[in-house]
Amino acid sequence: MEKESHGLIIGISIGVVIGVLLAILAFFCFRYHRRRPQIGNSSSRRAATIPIRANGADTCTVLSDSSIGTESPKSTIQNGMSVWLGGLRKANVVSASGILEYSYKDLQRATYNFTTLIGQGAYGPVYKAQMSTGETVAVKVLATDSKQGEKEFQTEVMLLGRLHHRNLVNLVGYCAEKGQHMLIYVYMSRGSLACHLYDEKLEPLCWDLRVQIALDVARGLEYLHDGAVPPVVHRDIKSSNILLDQSMRARVADFGLSREEMVSKHVSNIRGTFGYLDPEYISTRSFTKKSDVYSFGVLLFELIAGRNPLQGLIEYVELAAMTTDGRGGWEEIADSRLDAKYDLQELNDVAALAYKCVNRAPKKRPSMRDIVQVLSRILKSRHDRKRHKRSSSATAEEFTINVEQPDHRSPNSGHRRGESIDSTADSCEV
Numbered sequence: 044m045e046k047e048s049h050g051l052i053i054g055i056s057i058g059v060v061i062g063v064l065l066a067i068l069a070f071f072c073f074r075y076h077r078r079r080p081q082i083g084n085s086s087s088r089r090a091a092t093i094p095i096r097a098n099g100a101d102t103c104t105v106l107s108d109s110s111i112g113t114e115s116p117k118s119t120i121q122n123g124m125s126v127w128l129g130g131l132r133k134a135n136v137v138s139a140s141g142i143l144e145y146s147y148k149d150l151q152r153a154t155y156n157f158t159t160l161i162g163q164g165a166y167g168p169v170y171k172a173q174m175s176t177g178e179t180v181a182v183k184v185l186a187t188d189s190k191q192g193e194k195e196f197q198t199e200v201m202l203l204g205r206l207h208h209r210n211l212v213n214l215v216g217y218c219a220e221k222g223q224h225m226l227i228y229v230y231m232s233r234g235s236l237a238c239h240l241y242d243e244k245l246e247p248l249c250w251d252l253r254v255q256i257a258l259d260v261a262r263g264l265e266y267l268h269d270g271a272v273p274p275v276v277h278r279d280i281k282s283s284n285i286l287l288d289q290s291m292r293a294r295v296a297d298f299g300l301s302r303e304e305m306v307s308k309h310v311s312n313i314r315g316t317f318g319y320l321d322p323e324y325i326s327t328r329s330f331t332k333k334s335d336v337y338s339f340g341v342l343l344f345e346l347i348a349g350r351n352p353l354q355g356l357i358e359y360v361e362l363a364a365m366t367t368d369g370r371g372g373w374e375e376i377a378d379s380r381l382d383a384k385y386d387l388q389e390l391n392d393v394a395a396l397a398y399k400c401v402n403r404a405p406k407k408r409p410s411m412r413d414i415v416q417v418l419s420r421i422l423k424s425r426h427d428r429k430r431h432k433r434s435s436s437a438t439a440e441e442f443t444i445n446v447e448q449p450d451h452r453s454p455n456s457g458h459r460r461g462e463s464i465d466s467t468a469d470s471c472e473v
């Protein structure tokens with residue numbers, strides 16, 4: 044009897060152990076099977092967020108402010124295809140290709156039903172939009188009579204979206220709803236360079252800032268010509284297409300005309316803005332990077348003279364060129380609003396560069412890369428001069444203090460000097 048009950052206990056124990064082992068096995072099998080589809084999901088999800096840059100734009104400088112916050116983004120454009128991203132966290136969407144789809148409803152709300160007009164261009168009105176995330180963007184509503192179809196619009200957005208540079212007004216999103224096509228850009232709070240040059244109500248731009256703006260624009264164009272793959276010719280460089288941010292740094296805007304160039308190389312009509320147009324382009328109908336260089340040269344003269352190219356700026360320059368000796372003598376065309384507050388050497392160097400850009404023969408014009416180098420050198424030597432001036436005046440000050448008050452030197456005087464070196468307020472010093 045005792046033997047029998049021992050056997051029963053052993054039997055039950057073995058049964059329990061086997062049962063537990065089977066349960067553990069079943070648990071792991073179940074987990075394994077659940078995991079497989081998850082692995083598949085996560086990789087496809089990752090694929091949806093990785094930007095496809097068929098053009099090598101990964102080498103681009105992606106700006107911190109180009110990864111702008113979004114208002115319930117729905118999808119991102121990849122190779123012209125819209126990919127659903129509804130289930131992803133916003134942060135993932137923002138760090139992906141950067142081109143976001145905004146909903147019409149959100150934009151309508153952010154523009155107070157499209158009443159916050161900030162400008163009107165050839166392609167349609169531009170509105171300021173205050174998104175509920177706190178971001179401010181500019182919404183360009185493309186004219187509804189546009190013959191552009193859905194597919195062309197997607198292609199265009201994809202082409203524009205691959206261009207990212209700190210000196211370009213980057214495209215951050217788009218909206219294609221209710222038969223409307225909208226492009227969403229980084230908002231440039233200080234408006235256009237044209238306004239700052241010609242609006243009497245605004246403070247005149249000082250010389251130092253004008254040279255900095257020229258270098259910013261040159262860098263943006265250099266990126267379009269030599270950094271973007273395939274290269275992009277802007278086709279409409281002018282002061283109203285140069286926008287300024289809060290700290291007066293410039294960015295090149297409006298790729299309206301380059302868009303067509305990217306989609307189709309056969310543009311038969313003359314495009315661009317009178318006054319900035321390369322004469323060689325007018326006669327040959329062939330627009331090249333050197334045509335952008337010509338327009339950039341006109342822009343440089345506009346910065347120097349504060350004169351509108353539509354009002355005979357180039358004729359004015361040609362007249363002045365007769366009296367210059369190749370390098371000097373350009374001060375006679377300097378903007379009177381500068382009040383003669385500029386470094387003469389700098390002004391002559393910038394004008395000599397501008398004159399090379401507007402050479403009738405495209406081959407004799409410098410490339411945007413050369414232009415960036417020249418302008419950078421000008422700014423660098425200005426910086427060196429200022430540093431030298433500061434250090435020699437500091438030495439003189441120290442000498443005076445030592446001679447006059449050897450034991451009463453202010454403990455703050457060194458600090459004060461340090462501050463002035465970093466200060467941006469002196470960017471308009473001459």
Ligand SMILES: Nc1ncnc2c1ncn2[C@@H]1O[C@H](COP(=O)(O)OP(=O)(O)OP(=O)(O)O)[C@@H](O)[C@H]1O
Nearest residue numbers: 161162163164165166169181228229230231283297
């Ligand atoms: N990203 C932006 N941030 C702030 N303002 C902008 C922005 N984009 C455009 N604007 C404003 O809207 C105006 C119209 O811009 P848009 O680029 O449509 O035309 P345009 O360059 O003035 O003229 P066109 O279309 O003939 O070249 C600009 O002059 C500028 O004042």
